[in-house]
Amino acid sequence: MTAPVTTRSSADLIRAEEPVLAHNYHPLPVVVARAEGTWVEDVEGRRYLDMLAGYSALNFGHRHPALIEAAHHQLDRLTLTSRAFHNDKLAEFAERLASLTGLDMVLPMNTGAEAVESGIKVARKWAYEVKGVPADQATIVVAAENFHGRTTTIVSFSTDETARQGFGPFTPGFRIVPYNDLAALEAAVDETTAAVLLEPIQGEAGVVIPDEGYLTGVRELTRRKGCLFIADEIQSGLGRTGRTLAVEHEAVVPDVLLLGKALGGGIVPVSAVVARRDVLGVLRPGEHGSTFGGNPLAAAVGTAVVDLLETGEFQRRATELGVALRGGLSALVGKGVLGFRARGLWAGVDIDPTFGTGREIGERLLREGVLVKDTHGSTIRLAPPLTITTDELTEALGALEKVLA
Numbered sequence: 001m002t003a004p005v006t007t008r009s010s011a012d013l014i015r016a017e018e019p020v021l022a023h024n025y026h027p028l029p030v031v032v033a034r035a036e037g038t039w040v041e042d043v044e045g046r047r048y049l050d051m052l053a054g055y056s057a058l059n060f061g062h063r064h065p066a067l068i069e070a071a072h073h074q075l076d077r078l079t080l081t082s083r084a085f086h087n088d089k090l091a092e093f094a095e096r097l098a099s100l101t102g103l104d105m106v107l108p109m110n111t112g113a114e115a116v117e118s119g120i121k122v123a124r125k126w127a128y129e130v131k132g133v134p135a136d137q138a139t140i141v142v143a144a145e146n147f148h149g150r151t152t153t154i155v156s157f158s159t160d161e162t163a164r165q166g167f168g169p170f171t172p173g174f175r176i177v178p179y180n181d182l183a184a185l186e187a188a189v190d191e192t193t194a195a196v197l198l199e200p201i202q203g204e205a206g207v208v209i210p211d212e213g214y215l216t217g218v219r220e221l222t223r224r225k226g227c228l229f230i231a232d233e234i235q236s237g238l239g240r241t242g243r244t245l246a247v248e249h250e251a252v253v254p255d256v257l258l259l260g261k262a263l264g265g266g267i268v269p270v271s272a273v274v275a276r277r278d279v280l281g282v283l284r285p286g287e288h289g290s291t292f293g294g295n296p297l298a299a300a301v302g303t304a305v306v307d308l309l310e311t312g313e314f315q316r317r318a319t320e321l322g323v324a325l326r327g328g329l330s331a332l333v334g335k336g337v338l339g340f341r342a343r344g345l346w347a348g349v350d351i352d353p354t355f356g357t358g359r360e361i362g363e364r365l366l367r368e369g370v371l372v373k374d375t376h377g378s379t380i381r382l383a384p385p386l387t388i389t390t391d392e393l394t395e396a397l398g399a400l401e402k403v404l405a
């Protein structure tokens, strides 16, 4: 235990939020004050194993030394220029990210939702200028149960009523088909279709993994029908599933890739649209932008993230430890776990509702020193930092077994 960082207790700080903070979240009752690697510490000095990793924004763990060093180095030199001027970090970041993903060009943004919005705009512009779709007729086909963010346009094609209720009117131009259903996709795509926008694995839906061959089928269909395949890898990408990108499990290369979360190393928000030159090339000066997108601090951290991914170590760890994760979860099936879906170090675990809701399991795990987040009632999601050790993973699975006993 280290010295307290504040004189206020957790309970006091939680109470203090109530009247001054919008109630758009329902956090577990833990107030984090410090973190290192796989562990976080609350204001009282209690330690917790972080099995959520900032919804995969912390794939490299908290405060990875190489990322902190890159950030410190850049903080001492230059932090923000806006894109009104060039900065000396952006070219390298774009070159390295394009080369990591096998695509040509990068549009740097900040949050995931911004990358999705930007991808939609680029696809529509491509449809009008390259494909020849009549003005304002472009459609984008998406999957039911998707999660792509929270902006007005993005919730326009959500199937989650909580995300939509009270936020209309919505943006037109989207068609929703069931996920993992190639026939439905085939029927929805027509000559107006600019793009098919999908998560290769649906994260917020509970780590829903499509059948083998689905992503290959989407790639073949979109090519045949002459529309773009946009893969939202904001949560599934950057090592989480054991590959740099989840689409690599089927050797699929999308036309447009959306990245975010872990691209900022858990330090700054960094997102990007990465695409072929004939797609991103439709943007001209003044048509799209962001004050912070591509700032030198973000570019320096993002480049350091690419450095880490190029070693292959994190993808390897996700693959190897993913075997232990699946093994541990298999042993709990029938003992409070109804079933689970997992790839790499990422799992959606369906809890038998007679053992408690996802929220209750999260609260019990918190008391055992393990942080997780529930999704959709009785599912909990496990997505630890890819730096987690075998012992730490065993400890987390042991805690899950204990709270289900």
Ligand SMILES: Cc1ncc(COP(=O)(O)O)c(C=O)c1O
Binding pocket: 055, 111, 112, 113, 114, 116, 147, 148, 149, 150, 199, 203, 204, 232, 233, 234, 235, 236, 260, 261
């Ligand atoms: C697949 C996917 N896309 C987009 C987003 C939105 O990212 P952000 O919260 O950074 O806007 C998320 C966030 O969970 C996501 O999982």
